Amino acid sequence: MTVTDINYDGGMVRWEPGSRERLVQAAFALYAERGFEATTVADIAERAGLTERTFFRHFADKREVLFAGSAELQDALVRAVAGAPASLAAIEAVAGGLEAIAAVLPDVEVARRRQRIIAANPELQERELIKLASLSAALAGALRGRGVPEPAASLTAEIGIAIFRIAFERWVDESNRRDLSALMRESLDEVKAVTATA
Amino acid sequence: MTVTDINYDGGMVRWEPGSRERLVQAAFALYAERGFEATTVADIAERAGLTERTFFRHFADKREVLFAGSAELQDALVRAVAGAPASLAAIEAVAGGLEAIAAVLPDVEVARRRQRIIAANPELQERELIKLASLSAALAGALRGRGVPEPAASLTAEIGIAIFRIAFERWVDESNRRDLSALMRESLDEVKAVTATA
Numbered sequence: 001m002t003v004t005d006i007n008y009d010g011g012m013v014r015w016e017p018g019s020r021e022r023l024v025q026a027a028f029a030l031y032a033e034r035g036f037e038a039t040t041v042a043d044i045a046e047r048a049g050l051t052e053r054t055f056f057r058h059f060a061d062k063r064e065v066l067f068a069g070s071a072e073l074q075d076a077l078v079r080a081v082a083g084a085p086a087s088l089a090a091i092e093a094v095a096g097g098l099e100a101i102a103a104v105l106p107d108v109e110v111a112r113r114r115q116r117i118i119a120a121n122p123e124l125q126e127r128e129l130i131k132l133a134s135l136s137a138a139l140a141g142a143l144r145g146r147g148v149p150e151p152a153a154s155l156t157a158e159i160g161i162a163i164f165r166i167a168f169e170r171w172v173d174e175s176n177r178r179d180l181s182a183l184m185r186e187s188l189d190e191v192k193a194v195t196a197t198a
Numbered sequence: 199m200t201v202t203d204i205n206y207d208g209g210m211v212r213w214e215p216g217s218r219e220r221l222v223q224a225a226f227a228l229y230a231e232r233g234f235e236a237t238t239v240a241d242i243a244e245r246a247g248l249t250e251r252t253f254f255r256h257f258a259d260k261r262e263v264l265f266a267g268s269a270e271l272q273d274a275l276v277r278a279v280a281g282a283p284a285s286l287a288a289i290e291a292v293a294g295g296l297e298a299i300a301a302v303l304p305d306v307e308v309a310r311r312r313q314r315i316i317a318a319n320p321e322l323q324e325r326e327l328i329k330l331a332s333l334s335a336a337l338a339g340a341l342r343g344r345g346v347p348e349p350a351a352s353l354t355a356e357i358g359i360a361i362f363r364i365a366f367e368r369w370v371d372e373s374n375r376r377d378l379s380a381l382m383r384e385s386l387d388e389v390k391a392v393t394a395t396a
Contacts, residue, residue, distance in 0.1 A: 129327045158360035195393045
């Protein structure tokens, strides 16, 4: 039996199993080979053995392929923070959310390839900053949902995102052999140490 | 005596005293009246009673007028952190840097007008995120210069910028009557409270 799906324009289209993953892999390979700028959506679709129309069913543009996991990451973070025991302090609920992020992230080699592509392109770095700002706003919202007042909610969210960003940078560093969870726990301990009142 | 200046193209040009300030005021007024998108560099120069050529001696583009103070702000922050007594903990050196920022910022009404312009335009919000990321990187560099190792330097810098950003948002809120220094000190105390180990 052929699996079918209703397309956005109302027509019945064939659903290619794994097409999203094939597009991501084709895009990553081409961005690494030719650079992000020189790669077109047509190139990506061709490499994946799919049509451009299929590409645009999955992604708004060629940048979004690199940020395909960000909605899932945000969901994992918000769900973990919202679901943490009410007795946990805000910063510990955030720590649990960071563990949940580590669980949905890809393999470190995939993350390194992605990082190299983003590091080579200022437009992608801007997009990364915007995604992190959205993640911080969503995290602050989850904390307010736990009854944390402002400005504590926004400050705690910013601290959580800073821990994530800096641990992530260390994780994707070529010389690193430690896992992301350990690096995030270490960063949280550093934050507690640097903010401790003498 | 006429004050003269060497122009970027090597010619001697008349230096109009206060031209930079006149351009900033004209741009702010036009962005508020017509919106950022609908305002051209020609409009700004005309309103200021200056030429487009003079505009481009001061600013790379019409966005940069809104970020004209960011280099001065970064200098004030870095200088204060680098010059703080060696005995001060990193977070306290950052607190001193934040006080130095408050001293170079304009009047709250100017900051509010600027904030309304930026809030209406996603492209300007992106530029703001980039400027804040640069500020954080410069602050981390100043902390490393004080002997703070990584990742503590980057984490402390991110915390400092989070305190600045969130206190700044509260400061420019129309209903706020408190000064920025007080709001930053309160945010720092909040950070210490939320990260305190139980």
